[in-house]
Amino acid sequence: MxxxxxxxxxxxxxxxxxxxxxxxxxxxxxxxxxxxxxxxxxxxxxxxxxxxxxxxxxxxxxxxxxxxxxxxxxxxxxxxxxxxxxxxxxxxxxxxxxxxxxxxxxxxxxxxxxxxxxxxxxxxxxxxxxxxxxxxxxxxxxxxxxxxxxxxxxxxxxxxxxxxxxxxxxxxxxxxxxxxxxxxxxxxxxxxxxxxxxxxxxxxxxxxxxxxxxxxxxxxxLMDWADDVSYVTHDLHDYFRGGLMPLHSMGREGSDGFLEFAQARRKEGYEAFDEEKFEQEYEEVKRLAPSRKWQDTRDDRKVLDRFMHELLGNFLHAVSPVKINEEWHLHIEEAAEYQVEVIKELTFFHVINRPSLAMVQRGQRQIITRLFDDLLDMFHNHRNGKRDPNYPVPVLMDDIYDAMVKHERVSKFTRTHEERRARAVCDYICALTEDQAINLYECITGQKVAQGSIFGTWF
Known part of the structure; x- marks a missing residue:
């Protein structure tokens, strides 16, 4: 070509x-x-x-x-x-x-x-x-x-x-x-x-x-690698500064249970995953990490910046192209892969596994569940695709539904009415910010009806 x-x-x-x-x-x-x-x-x-x-x-x-x-x-x-x-x-x-x-x-x-x-x-x-x-x-x-x-x-x-x-x-x-x-x-x-x-x-x-x-x-x-690299480095940055990720002391006063936690999460197993290499890179991350507790001083910021710079530099240079059977592939150094995995598990151990976050997420699940069920119920009461003032379906959701109908006229893919309604609800929820989702939930449930407004922009 x-x-x-x-x-x-x-x-x-x-x-x-x-x-x-x-x-x-x-x-x-x-x-x-x-x-x-x-x-x-x-x-x-x-x-x-x-x-x-x-x-x-x-x-x-x-x-x-x-x-x-x-x-x-x-x-x-x-x-x-x-x-x-x-x-x-x-x-x-x-x-x-x-x-x-x-x-x-x-x-x-x-x-x-x-x-x-x-x-x-x-x-x-x-x-x-x-x-x-x-x-x-x-x-x-x-x-x-x-x-x-x-x-x-x-x-x-x-x-x-x-x-x-x-x-x-x-x-x-x-x-x-x-x-x-x-x-x-x-x-x-x-x-x-x-x-x-x-x-x-x-x-x-x-x-x-x-x-x-x-x-x-x-x-x-390459995008997937950049995604992982960005995710783990800014997590370290955010949660060390926020006091949730004790980089300065992890594993230095006996076992904190991290390695046991990480291994238990992998009990179903990755193919060819080497626990010894994981532990080696955990030691390397500890070696590179800041050695004192975060106090938000200029010196603290410089130390953290140097740590981030070194990690990002290592991950950036860990990628190289290789040609196999006349086709190009990207090779990522094994040590870098294990370091990224270590930092992911540290985030789970110190942040995602916290009861306080679990409680917040429980409430978030309830919001999305209620929004989906109620919005789908509103759509069930739509009559012949026309807007019914007794069932105030958001305009954007109606528009998404109509676009699906239009697309199905020119494609081989068709949905039932029920599938189309559910997909429109899902698409609409995925178009909301978190504040919009919370506000809509409060309107639907009546929790803050006294503070409600007729200027709900997503209607």
Missing amino acids: STENTSRFHSERRHGDPNDSDPRSPFERDRDRVLYSSAFRRLAGVTQVAAVRERHLLHNRLTHSLKVAQVGRRMAQRLCKDHMEFHEGFAHGEDFFPDVVEVAGLAHDIGHPPFGHTAETVLREKMSRYGGFEGNAQTFRVLTKLAVHAHVDFGLNLTRESLNAVLKYPRYAGEEASQSADHAWPYRERGGKWGVYRSEEQDFIHARKGTTNGMRSLAAV
Whole structure:
């Protein structure tokens, strides 16, 4: 395939390109479309681990996504600069790879619901009879169907390469990747879950053209690594400063139970996971960590900054391209993989496993459960698709439903009325910030009806 044809293949959009005279590259335009979308902006109101209303200045989904995009872009730039054979062979001398990884980093969490993984658990249960729910599949749906762009009817109409880079789990429900010895932990080239709804089959086929065997694209592999790196480093930063992560003292006064906790969480086992290597990298993280308790002094900030800088530098340089059977792959150093796993488990041990967070999440589950049930009940009372003032279905939810009907007229995929209503409810909930979800819950339940307003913008 010639360089010109290769470029056209990577940059092809499923719904045509009415602005092909734009001076920006197709992938720069992808980046701008994601960055300026309301779906991306909404992530400022969605939790990362702790709630966005916390008193401490913590990362939310928006700041996390910005950092994933930045880290991923720098990794991609380094690979293209330091490995000319990879640059010439994979990208045919073009510079689209950093742009694509950045687009994927910006977009990778755009479908996550309010309250993050807590809400995912509820929606997964509620949607089990209606096509399922998965946060990564919702991201692909937002990009290809729900987000708005002036020149197309469905989604942001991103390029093939950018859509493929977002697909961390390029398969449908029921097609989870086998964790056999051929692709054991850490599953970078395949991932273990599913990440596409059947309703986006035509978009999926378009994005995956030229990619086989359920493998992630190279940009998706790099974005996934950048996601993990950003997640663990800003978690360490946030929770050490907040007093929840005792980096200065972990394991230094006898066993604190961390290693036992981490091993118990893996009792079902990863293929080829080495507990001894995990313990070695735990010792390395302890060696690098700040040695004194956080007091919020300038010196404290410098010490923490140096620690973050060293970790990020190690993770950035842990990636290298390798050519196997004439195909390019990305290799990540084993020590770096184990260090990331150590920090993930430290976050579970010191933060996510806390009773106080569990109590907050219990309330969040109740909010999402009640919203889903009541909104679906409202839709049941819709008459012939027309708005009924006795059942005030939100305008956006009505619009999502109508768009599904429109799409089904031009695609091979059809839903029952019940499936369509449930999907519209799910899509609508995933379009809310956490404050909007709480406010809507209070309106529906009457908990703060005296403070209610007729200016509910999402109605």
